[in-house]
Amino acid sequence: VGTQSISPLYWSIESGSHNCAKAMVEDLLTIRADRDNYYYGCDALFTRHPEVIHKLCVDARQLIWPLLDGLIWRSRISVQGHRRVNYYIKHLVQDGEGNFAQALEWLAASKDPRVAVHPVVVLFSDLMWTRVVMYHFLAERLYFAFTLAIFIISQSVFTRNADSQMGETENLVVFICRCFIYLGSMCFLLIRQVRLVIADFRAGDVMRFHGIPVPKCVLSAQDVGYIGLLTTLIIMCTQEPIFWCMGNMDGDFPGSGLFTSACPEAVSHLEIYSITAGVSMFLYWLLIMNLSIFSMQISAFVLVCGQVLGELLLFLTSLAFLILAFATSVSAISHQLPDFAGIDAASLSLLAISLGLFPSEKFLEIKESVWVTLLVVLFVIIVVAFLLNLLVAQLNQAYASVYIDMQGYA
Template structure:
């Protein structure tokens, strides 16, 4: 089929452009192709066959040659060679109004390609970094400001997912280009512009909150990304607008349920049908039922809208709604289900006849009464699971404090190391218990008893005991003590110390990442009309001033920050490149070079314009 053939030819041509093949190679290559076909065909190389192949090659060579000539311009040559300086020279001749288009698109064989994605996927990260920095540079002449932020997102709407997946080190350069600080201080404060319109993610462009750039950074990004001032301001904006209020409201409602559960099920026995206990249990069950129904509604809604992700359970892929991907939400959903079951199981007993009957004590052999042995029924198990699940979920409330959230993350990561150690310790303990049982040493005749005795010995729960063992048994006990107390515990302490040192560098980023995850989760549950209202209230379409009366590009928010921000490594005073002379948009920008000269202990930057 001709269409399929030329589609494949298009991909082939684009690859050859990347290889640096030139248009003048086509003609000699065609002669070699036809000569080789003639040699292979032999007597079947008849005039009709020759004519057909020549016509085909004429069509192919014309298309390929034209594309190679167009595709081997200065920009594509620089991309192929990974030469940043040649790429800079190629775009310096672009009219200032077209410079952004030159950087973001090239045409090869009728296909529009992104030089930025081309560079990233070919590993030309230096050129990709230069493109991002050039696009997000703020330039100005006497007539207008030129800023490629909006053009970058218009031509690369998936820039954040691409960078997070393929080149996370360039996310910092992207965020740097969305920030501007004034060099002037007024009343102890500095004007700062954060151009975060696209990073925020409008409700019309991102109806699914899990597709917003912030959500992508949570799912695919790294914790260091959330320490950048732009990420911090974006998170602060969402947290203050809707995240904090909604999160605290949910937590307050949940605390009420915990209080009612504690009073009805723990402070009063489930068999106690007094008014106070019964009211608390009924109220807790009713509120839990409301939460269960609300969460079920959001789960079905997300599943219906495709807001799901694949979770592997024992290597089996399960399509799971986003709400249940959060372990805290899953635990809450299960605990609400258990609480509803517990409340509905105890209410009929009270309504049907008061307290539960107590079984009579069994008579003893001597004629007395033996105390009844404690029996655990299914309702007790459900209540216990609900108790530990509900009280444990209060840990999630620590996200309100960055320091507490960072501490929680650190403890969680260290706990995973301890879990691996316990697994290794368990295997060691069972091995020695099996050996002592085989030797039938006193007190170690049964395997389960041996295991419990060694566990008590390891946890120092048993009183000091003199073991009357044979030589081999005593040797095994000594080896067990050395391996566990001297070997494994020392390794665990050293490992935890190293892990804590490593985690201390990332814990602040993980804490903010966790808060960002909460914001995305809240945003995904907010009705669209409220999201639109919040979006309109921010007013991203208002031009931001660089100085009084000097209005610049739209698409951001302006804040007055304390002057101490000038000590921040990301502070760059008034990074606008202002050019004098002609303001004709058809003229290229004046060439600017940064010349570094070594001064007395510091680098001196000199800018020379030509």
């Protein structure tokens, strides 16, 4: 039109004429033939509109499925119960300049599980995974699993208790393992996070909270886990008992010797060190769950668990509210029951009743106070008879709604 080149397809999408746009897509991706040539508009479509996948993901998601259907040709002739099928995925894997196309990134950003299980998407995503991504991901994950094994050896296998002292050989093994964790894991995570933060600031990929720029690499759940693990490892390194005992390894105390951690100088640091070591171990196991991606069933199960986790959090919130309400009410009543003396004791007793851990013989003591008995009975009816059954119903409904799309999420 004049000096402007206007795409009828994009004009139809932007004007809301999605039926016209669907007809154009289906017409372009229909294979025709005459006596001399075959005609197929796939190359013309992606040459004229290399970002067509992104356009559809943003403005017309209902057209993604017809476009992907048009990239499949199925023979009308079957041989021994099988038909030949051709997938035209060249433009989804590689752009016109020979670089990796962004089609998979755009489709993943749309977060549509129905599109993720389309045969075309499954084929070219599996192709990218098996030929390019898997080896890099596997190498990084296996290294992370190796650091977890070393961490377990240094913190859980070789442990000092009150009944025994470790010898110099065990101390040496623990020292080597912990040095590897601090150099090979802590430093690796630190360099990784610094690179991601610098890359986000250079690309301008930041979000502002009250005017403060925050890189997006620290906003995902996985990156928060890595930052938490890095933080706990740094605290462990500063509180490491072996380092504090370096100047007094051969002193006059039980367990003295090479690379000991039992010196008096380290006693004040053991509590903080042990707590951060436990948190680090838990974070290691949470982050290693990424290995579930190698099994579609396990990956889908993990994602479904994450989807229904919100229902469990609602239940725990309701339970905490009810425990606080009944604990304060019981504390306001005059009685001589030690298990319900004060808000803290009453809260612990009600929590034990909710979990079925409250001793049965102590229920007889509650009968001494009629009003406390009435409140406890009411609490049991609300929590055990109503709230727990409601939780089961909510989990069933949430799982049923997510189950259909779980492979797409995986």
